[in-house]
Amino acid sequence: MHLEIITPDKKVFSGDVDAIKLPGAEGSFGILNNHAPIIASLKKGTIKVTDAKKNIETFEINGGVVEVQNNKVIVLAEA
Amino acid sequence: MANLKEVRNRIVSVSSTQQITSAMKMVSAAKLRRAQDAITQMRPYASKLKDILENLSASLDSSDGQYSKQRPVKNVLLVVITSNRGLCGGFNANVLKAASKLAREDYKGNNVSVLCIGKKASDYFKKTEYGIIGSDMPRGLNELFDELTFLNVAPVAEKIMQVFVDLQFDKVELIYNQFKNAAVQITTTEQYLPVQAPPVTENKKVGEYIFEPSKEFIVADLIPRSLKTQLFKALLDSHAAEHGARMTSMHKATDNAGALIKELKLTYNKARQAAITNEILEIVGGAEALAG
Numbered sequence: 001m002h003l004e005i006i007t008p009d010k011k012v013f014s015g016d017v018d019a020i021k022l023p024g025a026e027g028s029f030g031i032l033n034n035h036a037p038i039i040a041s042l043k044k045g046t047i048k049v050t051d052a053k054k055n056i057e058t059f060e061i062n063g064g065v066v067e068v069q070n071n072k073v074i075v076l077a078e079a
Numbered sequence: 080m081a082n083l084k085e086v087r088n089r090i091v092s093v094s095s096t097q098q099i100t101s102a103m104k105m106v107s108a109a110k111l112r113r114a115q116d117a118i119t120q121m122r123p124y125a126s127k128l129k130d131i132l133e134n135l136s137a138s139l140d141s142s143d144g145q146y147s148k149q150r151p152v153k154n155v156l157l158v159v160i161t162s163n164r165g166l167c168g169g170f171n172a173n174v175l176k177a178a179s180k181l182a183r184e185d186y187k188g189n190n191v192s193v194l195c196i197g198k199k200a201s202d203y204f205k206k207t208e209y210g211i212i213g214s215d216m217p218r219g220l221n222e223l224f225d226e227l228t229f230l231n232v233a234p235v236a237e238k239i240m241q242v243f244v245d246l247q248f249d250k251v252e253l254i255y256n257q258f259k260n261a262a263v264q265i266t267t268t269e270q271y272l273p274v275q276a277p278p279v280t281e282n283k284k285v286g287e288y289i290f291e292p293s294k295e296f297i298v299a300d301l302i303p304r305s306l307k308t309q310l311f312k313a314l315l316d317s318h319a320a321e322h323g324a325r326m327t328s329m330h331k332a333t334d335n336a337g338a339l340i341k342e343l344k345l346t347y348n349k350a351r352q353a354a355i356t357n358e359i360l361e362i363v364g365g366a367e368a369l370a371g
Contacts, residue, residue: 006124008229008311009117025300026292039131040291041300065301067131069288076128078229078304 001033001071003049005059007079012059013049020073021048022066037069047075083354086347090340097336103166104329107322111261114319117227118258121315125308132305134288135298145244146302147274154190156212156248157182158239158271159204160255160313161197162321163221168328170256170321171199173266178254181268182209192248194239196220196314213238227318229311236307243272255313256320262327264320271309274302 003020005013020031023045031038047059064077159178161171178200182191192210195201198221204211213220216238223231242248251272256264290297 006127008121008124008308010120011123024291025296029291036289037287038289038291039135039297040289041297063300063304065128065131065297065304067127067288074127076124076131076304078233 001031001035001073003073003075005047005075005077007077012077012079013057015051017049017051017073018054019050022075023047023061031066031068031073033071035068035071035073039065039067041065042075042077047077083347083350086343086350090343090347093336093339093343097333097340100329100332100336104326104333107326107329111319111322111326114315114322115258118312118315118319121229121308121312125312128301128305128308132298132301135294135301144274144299144302146240146272146306149273150246150249152186152189152249154192154248154250155182155186156192156194156239156242156251158194158196158251158253158310159200160253160317161195161199161203162317163198163224165199166328167321167325170264170324171197171203173264174254174256175200175203177266177268179207181252181254194220196223196235197317212242223314224318227314229307232311232314233307236310237303239271239310240303240306248272253310253313255317256324258316258319258323261323264324269309269313271306274306 001017003013003015003017004011018033022029022031022040023043025041025043028045029040042061042064044062045060047061049057049059051057059077059079061075061077061079064075066073066075068074157178159174161174165171178193182193190210192212193200193204194213195204195211201211201221213235216235218231218234220235223235239251243251250270253267253269253271255267255269257267259265
Protein backbone atom coordinates (compact mmCIF):
# COMPACT_ATOMS: atom_id res chain seq x y z
CA MET A 1 0.00 0.00 0.00
CA HIS A 2 1.04 3.54 -0.60
CA LEU A 3 1.84 5.83 2.29
CA GLU A 4 2.23 9.59 2.34
CA ILE A 5 3.14 11.59 5.40
CA ILE A 6 2.50 15.27 4.84
CA THR A 7 3.22 18.20 7.14
CA PRO A 8 2.40 21.83 6.38
CA ASP A 9 6.08 22.50 5.72
CA LYS A 10 6.81 19.60 3.41
CA LYS A 11 6.12 16.04 2.36
CA VAL A 12 8.04 13.93 4.83
CA PHE A 13 7.53 10.48 3.37
CA SER A 14 6.09 8.99 0.23
CA GLY A 15 6.41 5.36 -0.79
CA ASP A 16 5.11 1.81 -0.73
CA VAL A 17 5.08 0.10 2.65
CA ASP A 18 3.95 -3.12 4.28
CA ALA A 19 2.76 -2.05 7.71
CA ILE A 20 2.20 1.19 9.61
CA LYS A 21 1.83 1.68 13.32
CA LEU A 22 0.10 4.91 14.35
CA PRO A 23 -0.52 6.68 17.67
CA GLY A 24 -4.32 6.88 17.58
CA ALA A 25 -6.17 9.27 19.84
CA GLU A 26 -7.46 6.34 21.87
CA GLY A 27 -4.53 4.02 21.64
CA SER A 28 -1.96 2.89 19.15
CA PHE A 29 -3.11 0.88 16.14
CA GLY A 30 -1.67 -0.67 13.02
CA ILE A 31 -2.66 -0.62 9.39
CA LEU A 32 -1.91 -3.46 6.99
CA ASN A 33 -2.75 -4.04 3.37
CA ASN A 34 -6.42 -3.86 2.36
CA HIS A 35 -7.52 -2.03 5.45
CA ALA A 36 -11.10 -0.78 5.46
CA PRO A 37 -11.55 2.94 4.76
CA ILE A 38 -10.97 4.85 7.96
CA ILE A 39 -10.42 8.38 9.16
CA ALA A 40 -8.72 8.50 12.54
CA SER A 41 -7.41 11.17 14.80
CA LEU A 42 -3.81 10.91 15.99
CA LYS A 43 -2.13 12.17 19.11
CA LYS A 44 1.47 13.04 19.87
CA GLY A 45 3.66 10.00 19.34
CA THR A 46 5.69 7.97 16.91
CA ILE A 47 4.74 6.55 13.53
CA LYS A 48 6.48 3.29 12.74
CA VAL A 49 6.68 2.31 9.10
CA THR A 50 7.82 -1.11 7.89
CA ASP A 51 8.55 -1.61 4.21
CA ALA A 52 8.73 -4.79 2.11
CA LYS A 53 12.35 -5.42 3.09
CA LYS A 54 11.48 -5.17 6.77
CA ASN A 55 13.30 -1.87 7.10
CA ILE A 56 11.77 0.18 9.86
CA GLU A 57 11.50 3.95 9.75
CA THR A 58 10.08 6.11 12.51
CA PHE A 59 8.62 9.62 12.53
CA GLU A 60 7.79 11.76 15.52
CA ILE A 61 4.51 13.62 15.18
CA ASN A 62 2.66 16.12 17.28
CA GLY A 63 -0.83 14.95 16.49
CA GLY A 64 -2.67 14.77 13.22
CA VAL A 65 -5.14 12.76 11.25
CA VAL A 66 -4.94 9.72 8.99
CA GLU A 67 -7.11 8.73 6.07
CA VAL A 68 -7.07 5.24 4.54
CA GLN A 69 -8.84 4.44 1.30
CA ASN A 70 -8.13 1.90 -1.43
CA ASN A 71 -4.73 1.01 -0.02
CA LYS A 72 -3.77 4.64 -0.02
CA VAL A 73 -2.77 5.98 3.38
CA ILE A 74 -2.41 9.70 3.93
CA VAL A 75 -1.13 11.00 7.23
CA LEU A 76 -1.56 14.71 7.87
CA ALA A 77 0.83 15.40 10.70
CA GLU A 78 2.05 18.32 12.68
CA ALA A 79 5.69 17.74 13.25
CA MET B 80 24.18 76.28 -17.65
CA ALA B 81 24.59 73.18 -15.57
CA ASN B 82 27.73 73.02 -13.57
CA LEU B 83 29.99 70.23 -14.85
CA LYS B 84 31.02 68.99 -11.47
CA GLU B 85 27.46 68.98 -10.14
CA VAL B 86 26.24 66.87 -13.03
CA ARG B 87 29.12 64.46 -12.63
CA ASN B 88 28.28 64.00 -8.96
CA ARG B 89 24.66 63.30 -9.76
CA ILE B 90 25.62 60.71 -12.34
CA VAL B 91 27.77 58.93 -9.76
CA SER B 92 25.06 58.97 -7.12
CA VAL B 93 22.30 57.82 -9.46
CA SER B 94 24.39 54.95 -10.77
CA SER B 95 25.21 53.75 -7.29
CA THR B 96 21.51 53.86 -6.44
CA GLN B 97 20.89 51.84 -9.56
CA GLN B 98 23.40 49.26 -8.40
CA ILE B 99 21.58 48.95 -5.10
CA THR B 100 18.13 48.62 -6.65
CA SER B 101 19.27 46.04 -9.16
CA ALA B 102 20.95 44.03 -6.40
CA MET B 103 17.75 44.20 -4.33
CA LYS B 104 15.82 42.99 -7.34
CA MET B 105 18.09 39.96 -7.65
CA VAL B 106 17.80 39.17 -3.95
CA SER B 107 14.02 39.46 -4.05
CA ALA B 108 13.83 37.22 -7.10
CA ALA B 109 15.74 34.50 -5.25
CA LYS B 110 13.65 34.91 -2.11
CA LEU B 111 10.47 34.91 -4.15
CA ARG B 112 11.37 31.56 -5.61
CA ARG B 113 11.92 30.12 -2.16
CA ALA B 114 8.67 31.60 -0.85
CA GLN B 115 6.78 30.17 -3.80
CA ASP B 116 8.30 26.76 -3.13
CA ALA B 117 7.03 26.94 0.44
CA ILE B 118 3.51 27.62 -0.82
CA THR B 119 3.72 24.66 -3.17
CA GLN B 120 4.98 22.47 -0.34
CA MET B 121 2.07 23.21 1.95
CA ARG B 122 -0.62 22.96 -0.71
CA PRO B 123 -1.11 19.15 -0.54
CA TYR B 124 -1.57 19.35 3.22
CA ALA B 125 -4.09 22.16 3.02
CA SER B 126 -6.14 20.62 0.24
CA LYS B 127 -6.25 17.18 1.88
CA LEU B 128 -7.25 18.68 5.20
CA LYS B 129 -10.00 20.63 3.48
CA ASP B 130 -11.17 17.45 1.75
CA ILE B 131 -11.47 15.53 4.98
CA LEU B 132 -13.20 18.38 6.76
CA GLU B 133 -15.70 18.87 3.97
CA ASN B 134 -16.30 15.17 3.94
CA LEU B 135 -17.02 15.21 7.64
CA SER B 136 -19.00 18.39 8.04
CA ALA B 137 -21.28 17.51 5.14
CA SER B 138 -22.88 14.95 7.43
CA LEU B 139 -22.44 16.84 10.65
CA ASP B 140 -23.96 20.04 11.92
CA SER B 141 -20.98 21.90 13.31
CA SER B 142 -22.50 25.36 13.53
CA ASP B 143 -22.47 25.42 17.32
CA GLY B 144 -18.88 24.38 17.92
CA GLN B 145 -16.76 26.73 19.99
CA TYR B 146 -15.02 28.10 16.92
CA SER B 147 -18.03 28.38 14.67
CA LYS B 148 -20.58 29.94 16.98
CA GLN B 149 -22.00 33.17 15.58
CA ARG B 150 -22.33 35.84 18.25
CA PRO B 151 -23.67 39.37 18.03
CA VAL B 152 -20.65 41.34 16.91
CA LYS B 153 -19.33 43.83 19.42
CA ASN B 154 -15.59 43.42 19.61
CA VAL B 155 -13.71 42.89 16.38
CA LEU B 156 -10.12 41.81 15.95
CA LEU B 157 -8.29 42.62 12.73
CA VAL B 158 -5.21 40.56 11.98
CA VAL B 159 -3.12 42.77 9.72
CA ILE B 160 -0.27 41.13 7.87
CA THR B 161 2.39 43.36 6.32
CA SER B 162 6.13 43.11 5.75
CA ASN B 163 8.95 44.14 8.02
CA ARG B 164 10.68 46.23 5.39
CA GLY B 165 9.64 48.86 2.94
CA LEU B 166 10.75 49.55 -0.62
CA CYS B 167 8.11 47.30 -2.08
CA GLY B 168 5.73 49.70 -3.78
CA GLY B 169 2.18 49.89 -2.53
CA PHE B 170 2.37 46.52 -0.80
CA ASN B 171 2.02 47.71 2.80
CA ALA B 172 0.00 50.83 2.04
CA ASN B 173 -2.69 48.76 0.37
CA VAL B 174 -3.14 46.48 3.35
CA LEU B 175 -3.08 49.32 5.85
CA LYS B 176 -5.57 51.29 3.79
CA ALA B 177 -7.91 48.32 3.59
CA ALA B 178 -7.57 47.71 7.33
CA SER B 179 -8.33 51.29 8.32
CA LYS B 180 -11.25 51.41 5.93
CA LEU B 181 -12.64 48.23 7.46
CA ALA B 182 -12.23 49.61 10.96
CA ARG B 183 -13.71 53.01 10.13
CA GLU B 184 -16.58 52.00 7.88
CA ASP B 185 -17.62 48.37 8.12
CA TYR B 186 -17.08 48.11 11.86
CA LYS B 187 -18.13 51.61 12.75
CA GLY B 188 -19.46 51.59 16.30
CA ASN B 189 -17.74 48.32 17.17
CA ASN B 190 -14.76 47.94 19.39
CA VAL B 191 -11.90 47.33 16.99
CA SER B 192 -8.52 45.96 18.02
CA VAL B 193 -5.64 44.90 15.83
CA LEU B 194 -3.05 42.18 15.90
CA CYS B 195 -0.12 43.27 13.78
CA ILE B 196 2.18 40.87 12.03
CA GLY B 197 5.03 42.73 10.38
CA LYS B 198 6.76 45.88 11.49
CA LYS B 199 5.02 48.18 9.05
CA ALA B 200 1.62 47.36 10.51
CA SER B 201 2.70 47.78 14.12
CA ASP B 202 4.40 51.10 13.33
CA TYR B 203 1.22 52.29 11.68
CA PHE B 204 -1.28 51.17 14.30
CA LYS B 205 0.81 52.45 17.19
CA LYS B 206 -0.23 55.92 16.11
CA THR B 207 -3.95 55.11 16.03
CA GLU B 208 -6.46 54.74 18.81
CA TYR B 209 -7.10 51.05 18.18
CA GLY B 210 -6.05 48.60 20.83
CA ILE B 211 -3.12 46.37 19.94
CA ILE B 212 -3.04 42.81 21.15
CA GLY B 213 -0.43 40.12 20.77
CA SER B 214 2.52 42.18 21.95
CA ASP B 215 2.89 39.67 24.77
CA MET B 216 3.73 36.80 22.47
CA PRO B 217 6.91 34.99 23.57
CA ARG B 218 8.25 35.09 20.03
CA GLY B 219 7.86 38.56 18.53
CA LEU B 220 5.22 38.78 15.85
CA ASN B 221 7.60 40.68 13.61
CA GLU B 222 10.26 38.00 13.77
CA LEU B 223 7.89 35.46 12.25
CA PHE B 224 9.14 36.23 8.77
CA ASP B 225 12.73 35.42 9.68
CA GLU B 226 11.80 31.80 10.02
CA LEU B 227 8.42 31.12 8.53
CA THR B 228 7.55 27.61 9.64
CA PHE B 229 4.30 26.04 10.72
CA LEU B 230 5.74 25.44 14.17
CA ASN B 231 6.36 29.16 14.67
CA VAL B 232 3.02 30.25 13.26
CA ALA B 233 0.91 27.80 15.28
CA PRO B 234 1.20 29.69 18.62
CA VAL B 235 -0.10 32.86 16.97
CA ALA B 236 -3.12 31.00 15.63
CA GLU B 237 -3.66 29.47 19.07
CA LYS B 238 -3.56 32.92 20.64
CA ILE B 239 -6.19 34.20 18.22
CA MET B 240 -8.42 31.19 18.88
CA GLN B 241 -7.93 31.72 22.59
CA VAL B 242 -9.16 35.32 22.59
CA PHE B 243 -12.13 34.28 20.49
CA VAL B 244 -13.12 31.43 22.79
CA ASP B 245 -12.60 33.66 25.84
CA LEU B 246 -15.29 35.98 24.43
CA GLN B 247 -12.82 38.86 24.17
CA PHE B 248 -13.66 39.13 20.49
CA ASP B 249 -16.73 38.12 18.54
CA LYS B 250 -15.23 38.26 15.08
CA VAL B 251 -11.72 37.97 13.66
CA GLU B 252 -10.73 39.08 10.19
CA LEU B 253 -7.48 38.54 8.32
CA ILE B 254 -6.17 41.28 6.04
CA TYR B 255 -3.23 40.43 3.86
CA ASN B 256 -1.79 40.47 0.36
CA GLN B 257 -2.61 37.36 -1.55
CA PHE B 258 0.04 36.20 -3.94
CA LYS B 259 -1.21 35.85 -7.50
CA ASN B 260 1.98 36.16 -9.50
CA ALA B 261 5.23 38.05 -9.20
CA ALA B 262 3.67 41.27 -10.42
CA VAL B 263 0.17 41.03 -8.96
CA GLN B 264 -0.88 41.05 -5.32
CA ILE B 265 -4.49 41.03 -4.27
CA THR B 266 -5.39 42.74 -1.03
CA THR B 267 -7.64 40.23 0.66
CA THR B 268 -9.97 40.38 3.63
CA GLU B 269 -10.95 37.02 4.99
CA GLN B 270 -13.16 36.06 7.89
CA TYR B 271 -11.09 33.92 10.23
CA LEU B 272 -13.41 33.37 13.15
CA PRO B 273 -16.15 32.30 13.60
CA VAL B 274 -15.43 29.54 11.12
CA GLN B 275 -17.65 29.62 8.11
CA ALA B 276 -19.01 26.23 7.19
CA PRO B 277 -17.61 25.11 3.84
CA PRO B 278 -20.20 25.09 1.09
CA VAL B 279 -21.74 21.64 1.09
CA THR B 280 -20.82 19.94 -2.13
CA GLU B 281 -23.09 17.25 -3.46
CA ASN B 282 -22.16 13.78 -4.65
CA LYS B 283 -19.72 13.21 -1.80
CA LYS B 284 -19.83 9.63 -0.79
CA VAL B 285 -19.69 9.67 2.96
CA GLY B 286 -20.43 6.89 5.38
CA GLU B 287 -18.01 4.38 3.95
CA TYR B 288 -15.41 5.44 6.41
CA ILE B 289 -14.85 4.15 9.88
CA PHE B 290 -14.36 7.09 12.21
CA GLU B 291 -11.96 6.65 15.08
CA PRO B 292 -12.80 7.60 17.81
CA SER B 293 -15.85 9.51 16.49
CA LYS B 294 -16.86 12.03 13.88
CA GLU B 295 -17.40 14.76 16.45
CA PHE B 296 -13.99 14.18 17.98
CA ILE B 297 -12.22 14.33 14.65
CA VAL B 298 -14.01 17.51 13.61
CA ALA B 299 -13.20 19.16 16.93
CA ASP B 300 -9.59 18.11 16.46
CA LEU B 301 -9.37 19.21 12.85
CA ILE B 302 -10.91 22.66 13.06
CA PRO B 303 -8.05 24.18 15.10
CA ARG B 304 -5.60 22.51 12.70
CA SER B 305 -7.31 23.96 9.69
CA LEU B 306 -7.35 27.39 11.36
CA LYS B 307 -3.62 27.17 11.93
CA THR B 308 -3.17 26.14 8.34
CA GLN B 309 -5.27 29.07 7.17
CA LEU B 310 -3.13 31.56 9.06
CA PHE B 311 0.04 29.85 7.89
CA LYS B 312 -1.17 30.05 4.30
CA ALA B 313 -1.98 33.74 4.66
CA LEU B 314 1.53 34.38 6.00
CA LEU B 315 3.20 32.40 3.24
CA ASP B 316 1.11 34.22 0.66
CA SER B 317 1.98 37.58 2.12
CA HIS B 318 5.65 36.67 2.25
CA ALA B 319 5.73 35.62 -1.40
CA ALA B 320 3.68 38.66 -2.39
CA GLU B 321 6.12 40.94 -0.56
CA HIS B 322 9.07 39.68 -2.55
CA GLY B 323 7.07 39.82 -5.74
CA ALA B 324 6.13 43.42 -5.05
CA ARG B 325 9.69 44.34 -4.15
CA MET B 326 11.03 42.68 -7.25
CA THR B 327 8.65 44.62 -9.49
CA SER B 328 9.23 47.95 -7.82
CA MET B 329 13.00 47.50 -7.80
CA HIS B 330 12.88 46.58 -11.46
CA LYS B 331 11.05 49.82 -12.18
CA ALA B 332 13.49 51.79 -10.04
CA THR B 333 16.42 50.30 -11.94
CA ASP B 334 14.83 51.22 -15.25
CA ASN B 335 14.12 54.74 -14.07
CA ALA B 336 17.68 55.17 -12.85
CA GLY B 337 18.90 54.05 -16.26
CA ALA B 338 16.75 56.67 -17.99
CA LEU B 339 17.93 59.32 -15.58
CA ILE B 340 21.58 58.48 -16.16
CA LYS B 341 21.09 58.70 -19.91
CA GLU B 342 19.58 62.16 -19.58
CA LEU B 343 22.28 63.34 -17.20
CA LYS B 344 25.03 62.08 -19.48
CA LEU B 345 23.56 64.09 -22.33
CA THR B 346 23.50 67.23 -20.19
CA TYR B 347 27.02 66.52 -19.02
CA ASN B 348 28.38 66.09 -22.54
CA LYS B 349 26.61 69.18 -23.77
CA ALA B 350 28.08 71.22 -20.94
CA ARG B 351 31.52 69.76 -21.56
CA GLN B 352 31.41 70.61 -25.24
CA ALA B 353 30.20 74.12 -24.54
CA ALA B 354 33.11 74.58 -22.14
CA ILE B 355 35.61 73.37 -24.73
CA THR B 356 34.16 75.61 -27.44
CA ASN B 357 34.39 78.51 -25.06
CA GLU B 358 38.01 77.79 -24.30
CA ILE B 359 38.95 77.56 -28.00
CA LEU B 360 37.18 80.85 -28.65
CA GLU B 361 39.16 82.46 -25.87
CA ILE B 362 42.48 81.11 -27.17
CA VAL B 363 41.75 82.18 -30.75
CA GLY B 364 40.66 85.59 -29.53
CA GLY B 365 43.85 85.95 -27.48
CA ALA B 366 46.09 84.87 -30.39
CA GLU B 367 44.37 87.31 -32.72
CA ALA B 368 44.83 90.14 -30.25
CA LEU B 369 48.59 89.38 -30.09
CA ALA B 370 48.94 89.16 -33.90
CA GLY B 371 46.98 92.33 -34.43
